Amino acid sequence: MVQINGCIELAxxxxxxxxxxxxxxxxxxxxxxREGLVAxxxxxxxxxxxxxxxxxxxxxxxxxxxxxxxxxxxxxxPGLQEVIAEFEASPKPVVAAIFGTALGGGLEIALGxxxxxxxxxxxxxxxxxxxxxxxxxxxxQRLPRLVGPQKAVAMIVAGAPVGAKQALxxxxxxxxxxxxxxxxxxxxxxVLAEAVPLVKVRDRAAKILPVRENPAAFEAAAKxxxxxxxxxxxxxxxxxxxxxxxxxxxxxxxxxxxxxFMKLVVGDQSRAQRHIFFAEREAAxxxxxxxxxxxxxxxKAVVIGGGTMGGGIAMCFANAGVPVSIVETxxxxxxxxxxxxxxxxxxxxxxxxxxQDAMDKRxxxxxxxxxxxxxxxxxxVIEAVFEEIGLKKEIFGKLDKIAKPGTLLxxxxxxxxxxxxxxxxxxxxxVVGMHFFSPxxxxxxLEIVRSSHSSMAxxxxxxxxxxxxxKIPVVVxxxxxxxxxxxxxxxxxxxxxxxxxxxxxxxxxxxxxxxGFPMGPYAxxxxxxLDVGWRIRxxxxxxxxxxxxxxxxGRFGQKTGKGxxxxxxxxxxxxxxxxxxxxxxxxxxxxxxxxxxxxxxEIFERMFYPMINEAARxxxxxxxxxxxDIDVVWAYGYGWPVWQGGPCFYADLVGAKVICEALEHYAAxxxxxxxxxxxxxxxxxxxxxxFSDIGVAAKVAA
Ligand code: 3HC
Ligand code: NAI
Numbered sequence: 001m002v003q004i005n006g007c008i009e010l011a012x013x014x015x016x017x018x019x020x021x022x023x024x025x026x027x028x029x030x031x032x033x034r035e036g037l038v039a040x041x042x043x044x045x046x047x048x049x050x051x052x053x054x055x056x057x058x059x060x061x062x063x064x065x066x067x068x069x070x071x072x073x074x075x076x077x078p079g080l081q082e083v084i085a086e087f088e089a090s091p092k093p094v095v096a097a098i099f100g101t102a103l104g105g106g107l108e109i110a111l112g113x114x115x116x117x118x119x120x121x122x123x124x125x126x127x128x129x130x131x132x133x134x135x136x137x138x139x140x141q142r143l144p145r146l147v148g149p150q151k152a153v154a155m156i157v158a159g160a161p162v163g164a165k166q167a168l169x170x171x172x173x174x175x176x177x178x179x180x181x182x183x184x185x186x187x188x189x190x191v192l193a194e195a196v197p198l199v200k201v202r203d204r205a206a207k208i209l210p211v212r213e214n215p216a217a218f219e220a221a222a223k224x225x226x227x228x229x230x231x232x233x234x235x236x237x238x239x240x241x242x243x244x245x246x247x248x249x250x251x252x253x254x255x256x257x258x259x260x261f262m263k264l265v266v267g268d269q270s271r272a273q274r275h276i277f278f279a280e281r282e283a284a285x286x287x288x289x290x291x292x293x294x295x296x297x298x299x300k301a302v303v304i305g306g307g308t309m310g311g312g313i314a315m316c317f318a319n320a321g322v323p324v325s326i327v328e329t330x331x332x333x334x335x336x337x338x339x340x341x342x343x344x345x346x347x348x349x350x351x352x353x354x355x356q357d358a359m360d361k362r363x364x365x366x367x368x369x370x371x372x373x374x375x376x377x378x379x380x381v382i383e384a385v386f387e388e389i390g391l392k393k394e395i396f397g398k399l400d401k402i403a404k405p406g407t408l409l410x411x412x413x414x415x416x417x418x419x420x421x422x423x424x425x426x427x428x429x430x431v432v433g434m435h436f437f438s439p440x441x442x443x444x445x446l447e448i449v450r451s452s453h454s455s456m457a458x459x460x461x462x463x464x465x466x467x468x469x470x471k472i473p474v475v476v477x478x479x480x481x482x483x484x485x486x487x488x489x490x491x492x493x494x495x496x497x498x499x500x501x502x503x504x505x506x507x508x509x510x511x512x513x514x515x516g517f518p519m520g521p522y523a524x525x526x527x528x529x530l531d532v533g534w535r536i537r538x539x540x541x542x543x544x545x546x547x548x549x550x551x552x553x554g555r556f557g558q559k560t561g562k563g564x565x566x567x568x569x570x571x572x573x574x575x576x577x578x579x580x581x582x583x584x585x586x587x588x589x590x591x592x593x594x595x596x597x598x599x600x601x602e603i604f605e606r607m608f609y610p611m612i613n614e615a616a617r618x619x620x621x622x623x624x625x626x627x628x629d630i631d632v633v634w635a636y637g638y639g640w641p642v643w644q645g646g647p648c649f650y651a652d653l654v655g656a657k658v659i660c661e662a663l664e665h666y667a668a669x670x671x672x673x674x675x676x677x678x679x680x681x682x683x684x685x686x687x688x689x690x691f692s693d694i695g696v697a698a699k700v701a702a
Pocket of ligand 1 (some may be wrong): 026068069080136
């Protein structure tokens, strides 16, 4: 065995050269790996004793793609295209031994090999689009030659990986093997024994020539893939490049792919998406977590309350294979809650998103009970009862008496003081907030609310539980609304003001949707139910004249057929309603507010800048420890478009000075001191600083 460099080794066994990469944790194709691969393949080709080559990896997976940390920096040669060209040009058969995941550049290097085998549980795909990119090392040219341009465009624009079975059926791999390297060696020997011709993927024309003659089916597939992706650069570039695969000669297609990649990689959209990729992984890290704190193992869970959230949370556990009991107050509520879960799963089965046997397994993991003793031996309890502090305190007092020592006691409260909840137990250290978002079985975000009492072990267990449930956990501090809803409240205040001042819901929603949100705030309010906010406002003695009046008139949104919009005959499509404008005009008159035409830029600023200002306060107070955590909360909990990077990333693009000046203007206009720029934002404006410069801070001195 020869160690080519720190990442690559080469061994020749029985005429087969084994080139193995070892670059933990994911075998990213960084510079040293690329350099080592070129040296290794050249050596193998030059070695007369070598008759075939196997390319494999050590560790958890085949190559997970290019090293994303190298993007945006000057490329160090050899580039990935050059590495792939070396393998492709080998006169000796090269077999890729895929296992774990082969993603992006990882799959592209495999496509440059003459043959590919994979273990049965391997997954492979070209997810570059999720980083605002297109596959830049031949993926858009080689994949269409294997699977056909239609399938390739769907796969590349979605960025979704496929399993080995599907990959075999589609022609991406040649064989499924029990053990990747041994299987690849056996495959290589068979190729030699049977003198199988070495047809490079680049030379395969059977699937692209007919499409060049008649591209209609491709254009239809491309259109379908691009649906709902207007304004995003990468998917369109993916389509253009896959089209090149059948319109241009291979080398020209490859060169065009490279140009498109280089353009995207320096663009703000890809920078934003790469930022979110790393931010998501950072968010789960707790800076003051001492080394050696181990999360508790979660084998059994209990959810208190089987309503909207409790049911969804129970499904999360079942989906993760963890048995879960739901505790309710009456048989009737229990039956209702369990039936709703059944129904939600059944819809997934109907849609083909879930197999019936998988549903049956999951449903079997969920039991319901009225007996609190079920809590005695559980590892985690998540409370999801009505949002009333008295009730929550009573429940936590009860949990304290029954749960075994060390059980994580979590509340799904969205507004209440987690400190106060913790203090109703004799073990406040074991209490955290676990704020799921609705629908809990779908939404990825999980705000883990750290109270002033929460122990490090409890936080570690909550983070681990979040990951187990497939969520993106973000640890946040305890305050009204935590991170997400606290910022959202600023937007809601502006929404109400804009209505009174003369903006129409549809105009405001259009601005927010144009930015890339799936829905505007009014349509979102109608979907969630306007009564939710109304009840909270009433509890706090806060008024919102237009929205309150809508609720008083029984207009709760979609569920009542009317809210800010009209929903006719059960439709979910919002239709503007002149009555709402009239109502807003009346309320404005009563309050002496002069109505006017409000420009799109003003709407935009008032939708986004107050939230950015609140983000700065959240950082000042240490409620979030990183600006990027706030971006993750908004990307995964509220539909902030990932290609806009989250509120703090976006603020850095605009510049704190511009935002400060606008906020001062709106603060003066409204008389709302809450719109005055926060100390941190002012500081960034004065120094030309950025949120991204702040780094990790338990508390940011503004
Ligand atoms: N480059 C650099 N670092 C990477 C990386 C990559 N491609 N992929 C993962 N990492 C890092 C993560 O940031 C994380 O670092 P940390 O421990 O310091 O936080 C560490 O590796 C482990 O990653 P995960 O926590 O995500 O590990 P998982 O086991 O949960 O997931 C994975 C593994 C499915 C491979 C996931 O990491 C992933 O999806 N990675 C990105 C894959 C990808 O997008 N590949 C395409 C890259 S672009 C490309 O190839 C361009 C080409 O066409 C030219
Ligand atoms: P819900 O009203 O749908 O469900 C509450 C359930 O708790 C009911 O089924 C009720 O019977 C049950 N319950 C009440 N008292 C109980 C008790 N003593 N023991 C056992 N069960 C009891 O309410 P929803 O919407 O599920 O909210 C639950 C919690 O989740 C609240 O704290 C809410 O603030 C929070 N939350 C709600 C979100 C939403 O969008 N609905 C989003 C995030 C958090």
